[in-house]
Amino acid sequence: TCALPISPARYLLDRLEGVTVNGHVDEALLHAAALWAAWESPDKARQWLVRLINWNNTVWTKVRAAKVIGAFDAPTALQMIEEAHATILPARPGLDSFSHMSRDGDLRTVALELARYDLGRAVTVVREMANTSWSSPVEDRYATLARIAHLHLDAGNVTEATRLLEESLSFIESAPPLVDGRPTGPFLPIRADPDAAQAGW
16 A cells, blocks of 8 residues: 555545445555554544544454554554453353454454564463464464464574473373264264165265
Protein backbone atom coordinates (compact mmCIF):
# COMPACT_ATOMS: atom_id res chain seq x y z
CA THR A 1 0.00 0.00 0.00
CA CYS A 2 2.78 2.44 0.91
CA ALA A 3 4.26 2.10 -2.58
CA LEU A 4 1.22 3.78 -4.19
CA PRO A 5 1.51 7.43 -5.28
CA ILE A 6 0.07 9.68 -2.61
CA SER A 7 -2.78 11.22 -4.64
CA PRO A 8 -4.44 7.93 -5.81
CA ALA A 9 -3.94 6.43 -2.36
CA ARG A 10 -5.60 9.40 -0.69
CA TYR A 11 -8.47 9.15 -3.16
CA LEU A 12 -9.01 5.57 -2.02
CA LEU A 13 -8.69 6.59 1.63
CA ASP A 14 -11.32 9.28 1.18
CA ARG A 15 -13.73 6.66 -0.16
CA LEU A 16 -12.93 4.31 2.71
CA GLU A 17 -13.42 7.03 5.30
CA GLY A 18 -17.14 7.16 4.64
CA VAL A 19 -17.65 3.40 4.79
CA THR A 20 -19.47 1.84 7.74
CA VAL A 21 -17.00 -0.28 9.70
CA ASN A 22 -17.71 -3.99 9.43
CA GLY A 23 -15.95 -7.30 8.94
CA HIS A 24 -15.41 -6.61 5.25
CA VAL A 25 -13.34 -3.46 5.77
CA ASP A 26 -11.63 -3.99 9.12
CA GLU A 27 -8.40 -5.19 7.49
CA ALA A 28 -8.52 -2.20 5.11
CA LEU A 29 -8.79 0.18 8.07
CA LEU A 30 -5.67 -1.32 9.61
CA HIS A 31 -3.75 -0.85 6.37
CA ALA A 32 -5.10 2.67 6.03
CA ALA A 33 -3.96 3.57 9.55
CA ALA A 34 -0.52 2.13 8.79
CA LEU A 35 -0.40 4.26 5.64
CA TRP A 36 -1.20 7.43 7.58
CA ALA A 37 1.52 6.48 10.07
CA ALA A 38 3.99 6.05 7.20
CA TRP A 39 3.02 9.52 5.98
CA GLU A 40 3.86 10.85 9.45
CA SER A 41 0.25 11.63 10.27
CA PRO A 42 -0.11 9.86 13.64
CA ASP A 43 -3.29 11.70 14.63
CA LYS A 44 -5.01 10.54 11.46
CA ALA A 45 -3.78 6.99 12.06
CA ARG A 46 -5.21 7.06 15.57
CA GLN A 47 -8.58 8.27 14.26
CA TRP A 48 -8.86 5.27 11.94
CA LEU A 49 -7.84 2.86 14.69
CA VAL A 50 -10.35 4.35 17.13
CA ARG A 51 -13.10 3.72 14.56
CA LEU A 52 -11.99 0.12 14.28
CA ILE A 53 -11.70 -0.54 18.01
CA ASN A 54 -15.05 1.11 18.69
CA TRP A 55 -16.59 -1.38 16.31
CA ASN A 56 -14.64 -4.43 17.49
CA ASN A 57 -12.58 -4.30 20.66
CA THR A 58 -11.43 -7.91 20.67
CA VAL A 59 -7.91 -8.86 21.73
CA TRP A 60 -6.96 -9.52 18.09
CA THR A 61 -8.11 -6.07 16.99
CA LYS A 62 -6.44 -4.26 19.88
CA VAL A 63 -3.14 -6.01 19.27
CA ARG A 64 -3.23 -5.37 15.53
CA ALA A 65 -3.97 -1.70 16.24
CA ALA A 66 -1.09 -1.61 18.73
CA LYS A 67 1.23 -2.86 16.00
CA VAL A 68 0.35 0.18 13.89
CA ILE A 69 0.67 2.55 16.87
CA GLY A 70 4.07 1.06 17.66
CA ALA A 71 5.51 2.60 14.48
CA PHE A 72 5.34 6.06 16.09
CA ASP A 73 4.43 5.61 19.77
CA ALA A 74 5.98 2.50 21.35
CA PRO A 75 4.93 3.25 24.98
CA THR A 76 1.27 3.59 23.99
CA ALA A 77 1.47 0.45 21.86
CA LEU A 78 2.90 -1.53 24.78
CA GLN A 79 0.15 -0.20 27.04
CA MET A 80 -2.49 -1.28 24.51
CA ILE A 81 -1.03 -4.79 24.37
CA GLU A 82 -1.03 -5.06 28.15
CA GLU A 83 -4.62 -3.79 28.27
CA ALA A 84 -5.62 -6.43 25.72
CA HIS A 85 -3.92 -9.08 27.85
CA ALA A 86 -5.81 -7.89 30.93
CA THR A 87 -9.14 -8.65 29.24
CA ILE A 88 -8.30 -12.35 28.83
CA LEU A 89 -9.99 -14.32 31.60
CA PRO A 90 -7.97 -16.85 33.60
CA ALA A 91 -8.34 -20.53 32.81
CA ARG A 92 -11.00 -22.12 34.96
CA PRO A 93 -12.82 -25.45 35.23
CA GLY A 94 -15.90 -25.83 33.09
CA LEU A 95 -14.66 -23.96 30.01
CA ASP A 96 -15.75 -25.63 26.79
CA SER A 97 -13.20 -26.56 24.12
CA PHE A 98 -14.00 -23.53 21.96
CA SER A 99 -13.44 -21.16 24.89
CA HIS A 100 -10.10 -22.84 25.64
CA MET A 101 -9.05 -22.50 21.99
CA SER A 102 -10.11 -18.86 21.87
CA ARG A 103 -8.29 -18.05 25.10
CA ASP A 104 -5.06 -19.70 23.98
CA GLY A 105 -5.26 -17.97 20.61
CA ASP A 106 -5.65 -14.59 22.33
CA LEU A 107 -2.70 -15.30 24.62
CA ARG A 108 -0.53 -16.26 21.66
CA THR A 109 -1.52 -13.09 19.79
CA VAL A 110 -0.60 -10.96 22.81
CA ALA A 111 2.67 -12.80 23.47
CA LEU A 112 4.01 -12.56 19.92
CA GLU A 113 3.35 -8.82 19.70
CA LEU A 114 4.60 -8.25 23.26
CA ALA A 115 7.85 -9.93 22.25
CA ARG A 116 8.69 -6.85 20.18
CA TYR A 117 9.10 -4.96 23.44
CA ASP A 118 9.83 -7.45 26.21
CA LEU A 119 10.78 -11.07 25.47
CA GLY A 120 10.71 -12.03 29.13
CA ARG A 121 7.19 -10.71 29.59
CA ALA A 122 6.13 -12.50 26.41
CA VAL A 123 7.33 -15.81 27.85
CA THR A 124 5.25 -15.21 30.98
CA VAL A 125 2.14 -14.74 28.84
CA VAL A 126 2.88 -17.88 26.79
CA ARG A 127 3.03 -19.94 29.98
CA GLU A 128 -0.60 -19.00 30.65
CA MET A 129 -1.67 -21.04 27.62
CA ALA A 130 -3.47 -24.22 28.60
CA ASN A 131 -2.94 -26.38 25.52
CA THR A 132 0.32 -28.33 25.78
CA SER A 133 -0.10 -30.59 22.75
CA TRP A 134 2.47 -30.32 19.97
CA SER A 135 1.42 -30.47 16.30
CA SER A 136 -2.11 -29.50 17.16
CA PRO A 137 -4.51 -27.73 14.78
CA VAL A 138 -4.98 -25.08 17.48
CA GLU A 139 -2.51 -22.84 19.28
CA ASP A 140 -0.36 -24.54 21.91
CA ARG A 141 2.03 -23.41 24.61
CA TYR A 142 5.21 -25.16 23.57
CA ALA A 143 5.12 -24.35 19.85
CA THR A 144 4.58 -20.70 20.82
CA LEU A 145 7.39 -20.91 23.35
CA ALA A 146 9.64 -22.19 20.56
CA ARG A 147 8.66 -19.12 18.48
CA ILE A 148 9.79 -16.88 21.34
CA ALA A 149 13.00 -18.88 21.60
CA HIS A 150 13.73 -18.11 17.94
CA LEU A 151 13.21 -14.42 18.65
CA HIS A 152 15.74 -14.72 21.45
CA LEU A 153 18.17 -16.22 18.96
CA ASP A 154 17.56 -13.31 16.60
CA ALA A 155 18.44 -10.98 19.46
CA GLY A 156 21.63 -12.93 20.22
CA ASN A 157 20.29 -14.40 23.47
CA VAL A 158 21.54 -17.93 22.85
CA THR A 159 21.43 -19.03 26.49
CA GLU A 160 17.81 -17.96 26.98
CA ALA A 161 16.77 -19.46 23.65
CA THR A 162 18.34 -22.78 24.61
CA ARG A 163 16.61 -22.75 27.98
CA LEU A 164 13.20 -22.13 26.40
CA LEU A 165 13.68 -24.89 23.83
CA GLU A 166 14.73 -27.30 26.56
CA GLU A 167 11.62 -26.34 28.53
CA SER A 168 9.45 -27.03 25.50
CA LEU A 169 10.99 -30.46 24.97
CA SER A 170 11.17 -31.43 28.65
CA PHE A 171 7.54 -30.79 29.44
CA ILE A 172 6.03 -32.10 26.22
CA GLU A 173 3.25 -34.59 26.74
CA SER A 174 4.16 -38.22 26.15
CA ALA A 175 3.54 -39.59 22.68
CA PRO A 176 0.01 -40.95 22.20
CA PRO A 177 -0.40 -44.74 21.90
CA LEU A 178 -0.29 -46.19 18.40
CA VAL A 179 -3.96 -47.11 18.27
CA ASP A 180 -6.87 -45.80 16.28
CA GLY A 181 -8.28 -42.65 17.78
CA ARG A 182 -11.90 -42.21 18.71
CA PRO A 183 -13.90 -41.06 15.64
CA THR A 184 -15.02 -37.44 15.87
CA GLY A 185 -16.91 -36.97 12.60
CA PRO A 186 -20.40 -38.02 11.47
CA PHE A 187 -19.29 -41.37 10.11
CA LEU A 188 -18.91 -45.04 11.07
CA PRO A 189 -15.56 -46.87 11.08
CA ILE A 190 -14.89 -49.66 8.57
CA ARG A 191 -15.03 -53.04 10.26
CA ALA A 192 -13.01 -56.13 9.44
CA ASP A 193 -16.03 -58.41 9.80
CA PRO A 194 -16.97 -59.44 6.20
CA ASP A 195 -20.63 -59.95 7.20
CA ALA A 196 -20.70 -56.39 8.52
CA ALA A 197 -19.11 -55.16 5.29
CA GLN A 198 -21.80 -56.89 3.20
CA ALA A 199 -24.43 -55.29 5.37
CA GLY A 200 -23.12 -51.89 4.40
CA TRP A 201 -21.14 -51.17 7.54
